[in-house]
Amino acid sequence: MSAAASILDVADLWVAFPSYREATIYALKGLDLRIAPGEMIGLVGESGSGKTTLARAIMGLVPPPGVIERGQVAFAGLDLRAMDEETRRGLLGRDIAMVIPNPRAELNPVLTVGQQIANIALHHLGVGRKEAMAVALDMLRAVRIPDPERRLHAYPHELSGGMAQRVVIAIALACSPKLVISDDATSGLDVTVQAQVLDLLQSMVRQKGAATLFITRDIAITAHFCSRIGIIYDGQIVEMADTRAFFARPAHPYSIMLLAAFSHNPALRARWTRGDVAIAGQRAGAGCAFAPRCVRRQPRCLAEAPELRTLGFGHQTRCHFPVQAPA
Amino acid sequence: MQVLRYIGRRVLFVVPQLFGIILVSFFLVKLIPGDPAVMMLGPTASEQSIADLRDKLGVSKPLVVQFGRYMHDVVRGDLGTSWQTTRPVTEDLFQRFPATLELITLGLLVAIAIGFPLGVAAARRKRGAVRRFADYYGLLAGAVPDFWLALVLIFVFYTLLGWSPPPLGRIDMAVIPPPTITGSLVIDSLLAGDLRALLSALGHLLLPVLTLGVINAGPILKMTQSTMERTLNSEFIRYAETCGLPRRVVLRQAVRAALPSVLTIVSVLYGFLIGGAVLVEIVFSWGGAGQYAVQGVLNADLNPVLGFVVFSAVLSLVIYLIVDLLYFALDPRMRG
Numbered sequence: 174m175s176a177a178a179s180i181l182d183v184a185d186l187w188v189a190f191p192s193y194r195e196a197t198i199y200a201l202k203g204l205d206l207r208i209a210p211g212e213m214i215g216l217v218g219e220s221g222s223g224k225t226t227l228a229r230a231i232m233g234l235v236p237p238p239g240v241i242e243r244g245q246v247a248f249a250g251l252d253l254r255a256m257d258e259e260t261r262r263g264l265l266g267r268d269i270a271m272v273i274p275n276p277r278a279e280l281n282p283v284l285t286v287g288q289q290i291a292n293i294a295l296h297h298l299g300v301g302r303k304e305a306m307a308v309a310l311d312m313l314r315a316v317r318i319p320d321p322e323r324r325l326h327a328y329p330h331e332l333s334g335g336m337a338q339r340v341v342i343a344i345a346l347a348c349s350p351k352l353v354i355s356d357d358a359t360s361g362l363d364v365t366v367q368a369q370v371l372d373l374l375q376s377m378v379r380q381k382g383a384a385t386l387f388i389t390r391d392i393a394i395t396a397h398f399c400s401r402i403g404i405i406y407d408g409q410i411v412e413m414a415d416t417r418a419f420f421a422r423p424a425h426p427y428s429i430m431l432l433a434a435f436s437h438n439p440a441l442r443a444r445w446t447r448g449d450v451a452i453a454g455q456r457a458g459a460g461c462a463f464a465p466r467c468v469r470r471q472p473r474c475l476a477e478a479p480e481l482r483t484l485g486f487g488h489q490t491r492c493h494f495p496v497q498a499p500a
Numbered sequence: 501m502q503v504l505r506y507i508g509r510r511v512l513f514v515v516p517q518l519f520g521i522i523l524v525s526f527f528l529v530k531l532i533p534g535d536p537a538v539m540m541l542g543p544t545a546s547e548q549s550i551a552d553l554r555d556k557l558g559v560s561k562p563l564v565v566q567f568g569r570y571m572h573d574v575v576r577g578d579l580g581t582s583w584q585t586t587r588p589v590t591e592d593l594f595q596r597f598p599a600t601l602e603l604i605t606l607g608l609l610v611a612i613a614i615g616f617p618l619g620v621a622a623a624r625r626k627r628g629a630v631r632r633f634a635d636y637y638g639l640l641a642g643a644v645p646d647f648w649l650a651l652v653l654i655f656v657f658y659t660l661l662g663w664s665p666p667p668l669g670r671i672d673m674a675v676i677p678p679p680t681i682t683g684s685l686v687i688d689s690l691l692a693g694d695l696r697a698l699l700s701a702l703g704h705l706l707l708p709v710l711t712l713g714v715i716n717a718g719p720i721l722k723m724t725q726s727t728m729e730r731t732l733n734s735e736f737i738r739y740a741e742t743c744g745l746p747r748r749v750v751l752r753q754a755v756r757a758a759l760p761s762v763l764t765i766v767s768v769l770y771g772f773l774i775g776g777a778v779l780v781e782i783v784f785s786w787g788g789a790g791q792y793a794v795q796g797v798l799n800a801d802l803n804p805v806l807g808f809v810v811f812s813a814v815l816s817l818v819i820y821l822i823v824d825l826l827y828f829a830l831d832p833r834m835r836g
């Protein structure tokens with residue numbers, strides 16, 4: 174895949190959170206990620222692995238005191254890091270849209286649903302107030318909110334969680350973006366609503382032809398929705414593969430651990446899980462970041478950090494001793 | 501509908517609240533040492549005439565009986581007479597309260613005009629000259645007494661520069677005040693179309709209003725700044741940023757979200773200043789309500805003191821009702 178062909182190209186991205194008292198925390202440690210136009214890619218990793226930081230870094234909105242120390246973020250060939258703020262603001266919400274996890278806290282409590290969708294249209298599509306409201310109504314219909322004319326005038330606190338999530342999807346897709354970043358978008362919903370909202374999100378992005386970065390902690394969800402899967406651990410991609418290949422032949426011990434956690438076979442879970450213990454002799458930052466929890470660990474893992482390497486068919490993994498045969 | 505029900509409930513509560521306030525302040529005021537009969541008759545009066553006057557005033561009866569009689573009159577709108585002015589307290593207060601209200605209303609408007617924008621600007625930047633200025637301002641405004649600032653302003657603008665009229669009341673002695681309609685000289689002279697009176701009244705308002713404005717901008721600044729800092733970090737503002745809304749739109753949303761807290765501090769200051777502006781009133785010989793009440797305390801003239809308490813209580817309740825209605829207007833979540 175060439176750089177021109179990808180809609181998003183993140184290369185060697187380092188994000189630091191400096192702290193006065195302790196050592197600087199690196200939330201991203203040289204992360205690479207490419208997304209092709211229209212592609213739906215799942216990014217899976219446990220809490221604290223850097224998923225939200227990645228989403229914010231792409232948008233240039235790393236919360237202080239965080240800083241992007243190094244790396245490239247290119248969107249449709251444009252260098253987002255070199256771009257001036259006004260231009261970037263013009264892209265956000267229009268070409269790069271975000272679906273957020275907690276809409277009832279993140280929607281503005283004093284503006285109606287209609288006003289909030291219309292605001293996006295007003296500022297990004299250059300339409301007038303009346304037209305923007307028409308866009309808002311269309312979007313509410315598109316996300317299949319019942320009684321959209323009435324909901325247009327509802328405030329966020331008057332909506333159920335599922336409905337608020339639909340409103341957020343409406344806001345994200347109002348301008349037909351080229352890239353949608355969904356961060357943990359359905360984690361707050363109960364299972365049936367979650368499935369409905371995910372179906373909706375998938376059909377909407379398909380219809381608009383948007384590429385999607387689908388961030389989640391739940392690897393099972395990605396099996397249904399994504400064409401490619403990336404596994405993130407401690408600020409780095411540790412495995413990247415087409416969905417079929419990934420679920421058929423997961424290569425990284427951490428990926429297998431995540432999958433085993435979903436299996437009903439306790440022996441399998443036990444075989445791939447190991448307590449998180451610091452290892453004597455491993456210097457901080459040296460060797461493989463997953464080593465303390467890895468069941469396949471060998472002396473080389475403590476001395477030398479593995480690089481991301483290709484196993485074949487675009488299947489990449491960051492491990493000295495990847496699992497080659499089906500687990 | 502919701503709002504009307506709410507107002508109805510609030511007004512119902514006003515009656516017991518007022519009763520409680522009058523009850524407590526009645527007994528507190530009675531604790532003030534000093535005998536009005538002695539004060540009224542002077543040091544040469546005979547024992548007998550003092551005792552007669554005490555009977556006539558009703559102050560020789562048990563406190564509970566006195567309170568009953570006072571309430572009996574209050575319900576009829578009679579707050580008694582001041583022996584100093586020999587006029588009904590209600591009349592005196594209707595003359596003096598507008599003077600105080602005009603002063604503190606304009607003072608708070610100036611305070612908002614200084615404190616609010618400064619607070620917003622300081623919240624937007626963690627470092628820099630504006631932030632440092634705001635920090636010092638908050639510190640100084642909290643430390644400097646208002647009457648002292650008033651004296652400094654008088655010294656500079658009246659004594660040295662001669663730009664402002666002498667600090668003696670609300671209007672030039674030589675200017676005929678406009679006919680009283682609202683009691684506010686500014687509004688009344690506007691209504692009368694009397695330019696001379698208007699200019700004179702504004703001139704006299706200048707320094708006391710500036711004093712109150714500069715001092716009370718401190719708490720407004722602090723409240724605005726801390727609320728804005730919280731809002732700018734809140735989830736919905738961060739979401740607005742990810743939506744790429746223009747900077748001024750995001751700022752407007754944040755300011756809007758900070759308004760209820762600012763409203764709260766302004767209403768608290770307003771309630772406080774009704775009596776709390778008294779030192780400024782004294783320095784400028786304002787003839788306001790606070791001054792009237794203090795004169796009452798000093799001369800064992802208790803009806804003005806109680807009358808002042810009743811007036812302020814009613815006014816505070818009205819203010820809080822208005823503020824609650826504004827909250828209703830500002831926050832759809834309160835409308836339920």
Ligand SMILES: Nc1ncnc2c1ncn2[C@@H]1O[C@H](COP(=O)(O)OP(=O)(O)OP(=O)(O)O)[C@@H](O)[C@H]1O
Binds near residue numbers: 218224238357
């Ligand atoms: N504002 C911050 N200040 C300091 N450190 C931060 C901050 N935000 C994130 N971090 C650090 O960055 C790391 C990654 O955080 P991030 O929020 O990106 O994780 P995540 O993968 O989104 O987790 P979750 O699944 O819980 O949302 C965390 O371990 C944390 O230590």
Ligand code: SF4
Binds near residue numbers: 425462464468
């Ligand atoms: S490099 Fe070694 S420690 Fe790291 S994941 Fe692979 S086997 Fe485990």
Ligand SMILES: [Mg+2]
Binds near residue numbers: 224225226356357
């Ligand atoms: Mg997160």
